[in-house]
Amino acid sequence: MNGATNNKVLTLDTLNPNVVKMEYAVRGPIVARAGEIEKELKEGVPKQFTKVVKANIGDCHATGQKPLTFLRQVLAMVTYPELLNSRDFPEDTKNRARRLLEGCRGGSIGSYSDSPGIAVIRQDIAQYISDRDGVPSASDDVYLCAGASAGIKSVLTMLLTGKGGTDKAGIMIPVPQYPLYSATLAEYDAYPIRYYLNEENHWSLDVSELKRSINEAKPNCRPKAIVIINPGNPTGQVLTRENIQSIIKFAKEEKLFILADEVYQHNIYADGSQFFSFKKVLKEMGDEYSSMELASFMSASKGFMGECGYRGGYSEIINLDPAVRLQYNKSISANLCPPVSGQAVIDCIVNPPKPGEPSYELFLKEKTKVLDLLLQKAKLVTKTFNSIEGIKCNEVQGAMYAFPQIFLPPRAIEEAKKQNKTPDSFYCFQLLEETGICTVPGSGFGEKEGTYHFRTTILPPIEELEAVLQKFKEFHIRFLQKYQ
Numbered sequence: 398m399n400g401a402t403n404n405k406v407l408t409l410d411t412l413n414p415n416v417v418k419m420e421y422a423v424r425g426p427i428v429a430r431a432g433e434i435e436k437e438l439k440e441g442v443p444k445q446f447t448k449v450v451k452a453n454i455g456d457c458h459a460t461g462q463k464p465l466t467f468l469r470q471v472l473a474m475v476t477y478p479e480l481l482n483s484r485d486f487p488e489d490t491k492n493r494a495r496r497l498l499e500g501c502r503g504g505s506i507g508s509y510s511d512s513p514g515i516a517v518i519r520q521d522i523a524q525y526i527s528d529r530d531g532v533p534s535a536s537d538d539v540y541l542c543a544g545a546s547a548g549i550k551s552v553l554t555m556l557l558t559g560k561g562g563t564d565k566a567g568i569m570i571p572v573p574q575y576p577l578y579s580a581t582l583a584e585y586d587a588y589p590i591r592y593y594l595n596e597e598n599h600w601s602l603d604v605s606e607l608k609r610s611i612n613e614a615k616p617n618c619r620p621k622a623i624v625i626i627n628p629g630n631p632t633g634q635v636l637t638r639e640n641i642q643s644i645i646k647f648a649k650e651e652k653l654f655i656l657a658d659e660v661y662q663h664n665i666y667a668d669g670s671q672f673f674s675f676k677k678v679l680k681e682m683g684d685e686y687s688s689m690e691l692a693s694f695m696s697a698s699k700g701f702m703g704e705c706g707y708r709g710g711y712s713e714i715i716n717l718d719p720a721v722r723l724q725y726n727k728s729i730s731a732n733l734c735p736p737v738s739g740q741a742v743i744d745c746i747v748n749p750p751k752p753g754e755p756s757y758e759l760f761l762k763e764k765t766k767v768l769d770l771l772l773q774k775a776k777l778v779t780k781t782f783n784s785i786e787g788i789k790c791n792e793v794q795g796a797m798y799a800f801p802q803i804f805l806p807p808r809a810i811e812e813a814k815k816q817n818k819t820p821d822s823f824y825c826f827q828l829l830e831e832t833g834i835c836t837v838p839g840s841g842f843g844e845k846e847g848t849y850h851f852r853t854t855i856l857p858p859i860e861e862l863e864a865v866l867q868k869f870k871e872f873h874i875r876f877l878q879k880y881q
């Protein structure tokens with residue numbers, strides 16, 4: 398019903414058009430259909446499968462990963478301090494819980510914290526970053542946030558110009574990209590400057606492509622910033638140090654603010670791949686570069702902890718003009734503070750048990766188990782996809798996803814068009830209906846015209862993943878036969 402025929406203040410005609418423009422494929426129509434199928438299965442509707450496999454979202458605990466004992470013990474005590482008297486928790490977890498509670502107003506995580514976060518947690522994060530990079534970090538540069546998503550959105554807010562037309566802020570984003578970026582730019586009415594990752598070279602980031610995209614965009618907007626996701630989502634690549642240096646040089650030449658999305662910094666699998674933070678590389682490139690403005694982001698949701706539901710994250714924002722920092726501090730204060738329980742989770746991540754502490758052995762065992770399994774699954778997924786005719790998959794070097802290219806027969810593409818679907822969503826819908834495997838079509842992340850992909854997580858338990866890949870292979874062969 399439109400505005401002419403109903404008396405609602407908000408109709409599709411009067412709703413903020415930027416909200417209508419936003420798309421977020423990770424929870425898009427295929428996922429909605431997966432929810433319906435789950436309901437149908439419960440109601441006894443006969444299907445060729447008994448369970449929906451949610452390979453659409455990087456939500457580790459939802460696919461069976463167990464929380465880390467250490468982290469949950471600390472969280473239990475900060476939530477219910479009577480537990481500090483229990484004999485069941487090791488002394489080091491109690492010390493951490495007490496320290497965090499001392500940092501909270503009134504000794505309770507039920508109170509608001511300072512807007513940038515609790516002071517001791519900001520200090521622990523700065524220490525973690527300094528130890529990781531071998532480069533100093535200041536706690537005043539650290540801001541806790543409600544998941545990395547909130548931090549990214551608040552930094553993007555600073556970059557908007559407040560103007561329309563060709564004066565809109567241009568923000569460079571990768572294609573394919575994690576759709577938080579395209580959705581937020583649509584919501585904020587900013588101009589996405591899309592640069593394509595090089596699929597032929599492990600989804601690397603070529604400076605010639607950065608130049609092409611910014612030069613094409615310059616007549617349409619005012620380029621302000623570049624977003625880099627490393628390790629990549631959905632593409633799973635890990636950037637080399639040299640590649641990062643070349644991006645920093647490009648950003649300097651073009652006077653761009655850098656947003657480095659580094660939420661998968663603990664998820665590195667490929668032999669020879671290593672995580673380098675943009676902050677480290679930038680600081681080590683000498684005076685010409687070390688004062689560039691950079692915001693980097695980390696999350697409680699990924700890595701080996703996978704605590705998505707706590708909504709913990711932080712940003713480190715360096716080299717801001719002091720007057721801008723004051724304005725930023727003011728702007729985040731309007732949100733009061735990020736969730737304090739999420740802040741406590743982040744503290745457990747950046748300040749884990751040390752060798753010799755009572756929790757250390759179990760913590761190390763649990764962390765190593767998660768990361769070892771992810772590594773095995775990354776290798777299994779890459780190998781299996783590349784063994785299937787009509788599929789090509791770059792190595793999953795990091796993060797939690799594979800983004801294989803599917804070579805679809807022309808008849809399938811025609812059929813998809815008839816049904817008003819992109820060819821890859823046509824493929825993913827059929828995969829879901831026939832096997833229960835829920836993935837996300839590549840078009841939701843952006844892809845080069847005429848290429849088709851889908852994204853799957855590598856998160857299901859390994860025994861389940863093997864069976865899922867076998868079912869996938871059989872489906873793919875049937876699909877090719879059907880449309881060839």
Ligand SMILES: Cc1ncc(COP(=O)(O)O)c(C=O)c1O
Nearest residue numbers: 544545546575630660696698710
């Ligand atoms: C690249 C990337 N950045 C940011 C986020 C947001 O994470 P959070 O749960 O911390 O908001 C995600 C989540 O999947 C992601 O993949």
